[in-house]
Amino acid sequence: MLNILIVSDEAGNLYSLLESSGFNADTGKESQKTDSYDIAFLDLDVKNWQKKLSELKQQMPVICFAKPNVKTAVAAMKLGASDFLEKPLLGEVLTGAINKYKKKLLDDKYGYDKIIGTSSPMQEVFDLLRKSAASESNVLITGESGTGKELVARAIHRWSRRNEKLFMTINCSAIPDTLLESELFGFEKGSFTGANYPKKGLLELADGGTIFFDEIGDVSPLFQTKILRVLQEGEIMSIGGTRQKKVDLRIISATNKDLKTAVSKTNFREDLYYRLNVINIHLPPLRAKKEDMPVLAEHFVKKHSVKRKDMMIKGITKDAMDILMKHSYPGNVRELENIIERAISLTNCPEILPSDLPAFLKDTFSYNQTGTPKLRDAITTVERETIISALQESGGNISRAAVMLGIYRQQLQRKIKQLRIAT
Numbered sequence: 292m293l294n295i296l297i298v299s300d301e302a303g304n305l306y307s308l309l310e311s312s313g314f315n316a317d318t319g320k321e322s323q324k325t326d327s328y329d330i331a332f333l334d335l336d337v338k339n340w341q342k343k344l345s346e347l348k349q350q351m352p353v354i355c356f357a358k359p360n361v362k363t364a365v366a367a368m369k370l371g372a373s374d375f376l377e378k379p380l381l382g383e384v385l386t387g388a389i390n391k392y393k394k395k396l397l398d399d400k401y402g403y404d405k406i407i408g409t410s411s412p413m414q415e416v417f418d419l420l421r422k423s424a425a426s427e428s429n430v431l432i433t434g435e436s437g438t439g440k441e442l443v444a445r446a447i448h449r450w451s452r453r454n455e456k457l458f459m460t461i462n463c464s465a466i467p468d469t470l471l472e473s474e475l476f477g478f479e480k481g482s483f484t485g486a487n488y489p490k491k492g493l494l495e496l497a498d499g500g501t502i503f504f505d506e507i508g509d510v511s512p513l514f515q516t517k518i519l520r521v522l523q524e525g526e527i528m529s530i531g532g533t534r535q536k537k538v539d540l541r542i543i544s545a546t547n548k549d550l551k552t553a554v555s556k557t558n559f560r561e562d563l564y565y566r567l568n569v570i571n572i573h574l575p576p577l578r579a580k581k582e583d584m585p586v587l588a589e590h591f592v593k594k595h596s597v598k599r600k601d602m603m604i605k606g607i608t609k610d611a612m613d614i615l616m617k618h619s620y621p622g623n624v625r626e627l628e629n630i631i632e633r634a635i636s637l638t639n640c641p642e643i644l645p646s647d648l649p650a651f652l653k654d655t656f657s658y659n660q661t662g663t664p665k666l667r668d669a670i671t672t673v674e675r676e677t678i679i680s681a682l683q684e685s686g687g688n689i690s691r692a693a694v695m696l697g698i699y700r701q702q703l704q705r706k707i708k709q710l711r712i713a714t
């Protein structure tokens with residue numbers, strides 16, 4: 292939720308416009324600290340607006356508004372206003388202006404770069420991420436599937452001094468041992484039958500940049516030996532090559548396996564483990580950072596709502612959010628993102644409803660306020676989802692969908708109308 296500061300003699304009017312659009316607005320009492328606000332609306336009819344603007348812009352984006360006047364607008368923009376709107380302000384114009392800044396604010400305020408999270412485990416992650424970006428040490432990112440390991444790896448590279456060079460992802464489990472050397476180190480022309488041209492290996496291509504060994508826990512003993520040598524010597528030699536070549540690489544690896552246990556069971560080389568794991572960033576599962584759910588969900592609504600050209604999806608109803616909060620997310624943030632993406636493509640409302648969520652989320656949870664499961668709600672949800680998936684499968688053909696559902700076409704048409712399903 293954004294906190295909006297209004298500085299205007301006509302604040303009352305604006306205040307109610309913003310409240311009715313679902314924002315938290317305030318007229319900013321003298322005593323209140325301005326750093327608790329996310330964005331300000333400054334009326335240029337107030338006295339000393341120039342001074343106010345200079346103060347406020349240090350802390351938040353300031354959107355100025357006044358009667359149409361080019362001179363004032365230019366003066367405000369020169370003094371650092373983020374935007375200029377003409378009076379009288381209408382609800383849509385206000386919401387449009389706020390939404391423009393919302394994404395940026397969300398990214399900066401609710402996370403780091405594109406990684407969203409305000410919980411204390413995520414604050415620790417951001418702290419380590421910043422330190423890793425500034426350092427050259429190798430990083431091992433651990434965490435269950437879907438917790439954002441690749442997202443963090445990319446952010447470290449983006450914020451490191453290597454950001455102009457390549458970020459090379461090597462999906463370790465996808466390279467068979469037979470291709471390992473030629474893929475990683477490359478080969479010279481004529482070094483083996485079929486080597487009709489020289490080819491650079493991935494490690495040489497990434498020279499100066501960052502190598503991301505994804506799923507490092509799944510690599511073969513041969514792979515382990517080969518990369519250990521690169522790490523120890525900082526040199527590579529192509530197949531058929533005669534000289535070692537120096538490479539400057541920073542290694543980030545990720546795994547959802549427990550590498551320490553693998554080391555103790557001698558499935559993973561201990562010397563390699565310590566070389567890779569100079570800095571360990573552990574990403575918590577989503578169930579351990581439930582307080583991040585609302586901001587994550589809001590972030591994914593914003594991210595995926597652009598796919599709906601016919602409707603502006605603004606958010607998630609409280610009932611739907613309650614259901615989302617109850618789930619344990621074995622697939623972590625990726626699972627939450629998929630649920631929201633699906634709901635956005637199914638919904639007929641500007642806000643995601645419980646009926647837009649998959650049935651399995653609701654099996655264990657009743658969204659009836661009194662706590663007693665309402666049979667009619669449950670039936671409606673199942674009916675709605677079954678009809679929507681039949682319509683999707685039939686490509687929107689109502690007759691075919693009716694046959695698939697085992698009902699008459701007229702019956703289906705009635706249901707579609709009743710349940711307000713978009714066809």
Ligand SMILES: Nc1ncnc2c1ncn2[C@@H]1O[C@H](COP(=O)(O)OP(=O)(O)OP(=O)(O)O)[C@@H](O)[C@H]1O
Binds near residue numbers: 408
């Ligand atoms: N904190 C977060 N903020 C925003 N998006 C996130 C966050 N964590 C994960 N995601 C999103 O979830 C999805 C999965 O993330 P990612 O691919 O980085 O996970 P992973 O840990 O590498 O999973 P796997 O082990 O299955 O490869 C991506 O779409 C990513 O953008």
Ligand SMILES: [Mg+2]
Binds near residue numbers: 440
């Ligand atoms: Mg991954």
